[in-house]
Amino acid sequence: MIQRDLADTLKQMAAVYPVVTVIGPRQSGKTTLAKNAFPDYAYVNLERQETRQFAKEDPKGFFESNPPPLIIDEVQRCPELLSEVQVVSDALGKNGMFILTGSQQLPLMEGVTQSLAGRTALLTLLPLSLRELSRVGVSKGRDEALLWGGMPRIYDNAIEPGIYCRDYFRTYVERDIRSLMKIKDFDKFEIFVKLLAGRVGQIFNASALAGDVGVTNKTIVEWVNLLEVTNIIFKLRPWYGNLGKRLVKSPKIYFTDTGLVAMLLGIETKEQLSRDPLVGNLFENMVVLEIMKSALNKNAMTEFFYFRTETGLEVDLLFKQGTAWNGVEIKSAATVNSDFFKNMEKLSKLPGFETLSKHLVYSGENIKSYKGVRCWNFRDAGDVC
Numbered sequence: 001m002i003q004r005d006l007a008d009t010l011k012q013m014a015a016v017y018p019v020v021t022v023i024g025p026r027q028s029g030k031t032t033l034a035k036n037a038f039p040d041y042a043y044v045n046l047e048r049q050e051t052r053q054f055a056k057e058d059p060k061g062f063f064e065s066n067p068p069p070l071i072i073d074e075v076q077r078c079p080e081l082l083s084e085v086q087v088v089s090d091a092l093g094k095n096g097m098f099i100l101t102g103s104q105q106l107p108l109m110e111g112v113t114q115s116l117a118g119r120t121a122l123l124t125l126l127p128l129s130l131r132e133l134s135r136v137g138v139s140k141g142r143d144e145a146l147l148w149g150g151m152p153r154i155y156d157n158a159i160e161p162g163i164y165c166r167d168y169f170r171t172y173v174e175r176d177i178r179s180l181m182k183i184k185d186f187d188k189f190e191i192f193v194k195l196l197a198g199r200v201g202q203i204f205n206a207s208a209l210a211g212d213v214g215v216t217n218k219t220i221v222e223w224v225n226l227l228e229v230t231n232i233i234f235k236l237r238p239w240y241g242n243l244g245k246r247l248v249k250s251p252k253i254y255f256t257d258t259g260l261v262a263m264l265l266g267i268e269t270k271e272q273l274s275r276d277p278l279v280g281n282l283f284e285n286m287v288v289l290e291i292m293k294s295a296l297n298k299n300a301m302t303e304f305f306y307f308r309t310e311t312g313l314e315v316d317l318l319f320k321q322g323t324a325w326n327g328v329e330i331k332s333a334a335t336v337n338s339d340f341f342k343n344m345e346k347l348s349k350l351p352g353f354e355t356l357s358k359h360l361v362y363s364g365e366n367i368k369s370y371k372g373v374r375c376w377n378f379r380d381a382g383d384v385c
Contacts, residue, residue, distance in 0.1 A: 001036070002136050002152060004029060005297035006125050010037050013121035013299070014096035018089040021075075021100040021112055024125035025231040025256050026172040029152045030101040033125060034071045038099060041069045046077040059084035068097040076102040082115040089119060104176060104230055121299075127151050127257050129293040131382045142332065142363040142378065143270040146282045149259025150289075165263035169193075176230045181222070188213055192223055196233070196253060197264035201281035203250050203308075204235070224253070231256055236288060239305035239318050241352065248308040254285045261285065283332035287361045287381045288317055291328070294382035295319075302385060307347060315343050319385065326357045328384060334364040341373050359384050 006022075010033065013020045022030050035043065044066050046052045055062045055078045063070075063084060075081065089097050100120070112120060127150030133139070138155065140148060148154060148161045151168070174186070183189050192213045199209075206220045213220065227233045235251035255261045261282060267273050273282070288304070295302040302321070308314040317328035327344045331337075340360055348356040358373040361384065365377045376384060 001032065002128060002132055002155065004033050004125070005129065005132055005293075006123060007033060007037050009297060009299045010034070010099075010123060013123065014038070014099065016095055017119065017121040018092070018095050019085060019098040019100060019116055019120035020096070020123065021102065021116070021120045022123045022125055023102050023231070025127065026103045026176070027151055027153055027168065028125050028127045028231075028256075030103070030125050031071075031073050032152070034073075034099045034101055038069065038071065038096075041071050041099065042066055043071045043073065045073040046081075047074045052078050055081045063088050068092065069099075070097070071099045071101070073101050074103065075100045076104040079110065082112065086115045086119060103172075104180065123299060124296045126289065126293050126296060128155065129297070129382055130290055130379050131294070134379065139379065141270075142283065142334075143273045143279070145378070146258045146279075146286055147262050147267070147270065147273060149257040149262075151257060151259065154259070161259045162263050162268050165257075165260045169260065169263070173230065173232060177226060180229065181226055183223075188215060189223060192220070193227070194264045196224070196227070197255065197261045198278065199253060200255060200261055200278065201252060201284045203248060204253050205250070232260070234292075236304060236306050236317075239307050248310060252306055254288055256289070258282050258286045258289070280332045283363070283378070284316060284330045287328075287330045287378055290378070290381035291317065291319075291385045294385045300385070313343055313346055315347050321385070324355060324357060325353055326359060326384070327353075328359045328361060331360065331362045333362055336360070336362065336364065336367050336370055336375060338371075341371065344373070 010020060022034065024030050044051055046055060059081055068088065085098055129150065130145065151164060153159060154161050154164050177183065195209060195212055206217045210217045210220045228235065233253055233255050236254060237251045238248050240247040240249055262273065265278065267276055273279055292304060302319050305318045306316060307318050315327045316330045319326050327347055329340050329344055331340050344356065344358045347353050360373050360375045361378055361381045362375065363378055367375045369375060
């Protein structure tokens, strides 16, 4: 079992909140995390039909049979139970009584905001980070890291990643999608997901996708939101402030696991990936994920953006620590080129970015600093934030 960086944060939040809610993609390790952090807690899984039916029909009796402290898994399957969680936690007046996990953001978050506002900490667990893997001696090269992704079961059970990701998509993804929306033509939806994978790291254009898939813009927007709700993708939003320039205002799309992207693109080997024109986009996806995982595991209130003007000035990742902006350029190359830094240099001359801290994440290891820019190997990307 691989120790998760979120474990300490989970315990800290349970010490000060009556309820802690952990969301994230299916199979990202939420249940294992909760059970290992709180081995003495009782456990119920609302995926089980009889358990879910009991919770829906008799919430009070459910908690009499399953008293806290309690881990409730896949709580989005019975959001009406959250009102009773509120009643029980208020009556007990103790912290750390409930650990909730969920893999669908929308139904869970609606219940949390309605019933548990001010009573729960909200944490996000994404698949394994490269830092977590390195602690158990797993250190992969660029292309292998992209192909394998970070789903814990692949490493725990030595499953071939392409096979795992194919089965993951066919089971968990399709089931969650069908439970949330009635999609008349699932074949078109599958085509849409594969086309979206081919646009990973690119600015979202609903009209272009709609034309390629043969559906309306509205349908594409609904499907993208559905993938976001089920934690398959996330949007990186553009920064737009008060600069007197025209800035791009559409998000970029990334996936929460690069192994899934590789499978959707039909990429099966390192050799195939190294020649694929999207290797740079996949690498960018991985690095953005690593930096976000680092912030999420610390429960940091960090907001991430990309920067792009309509004239082409672009910086891959932008975030603030305190009052200081950090800019990150992400390049899949193993050698440093001075051209990598030009856009960050231009950005640092714009109002509000004069003290920009500049970072480069690349696949090489030899250069640690270059003309005031901190250079990081991708395995250490989590240290950027």
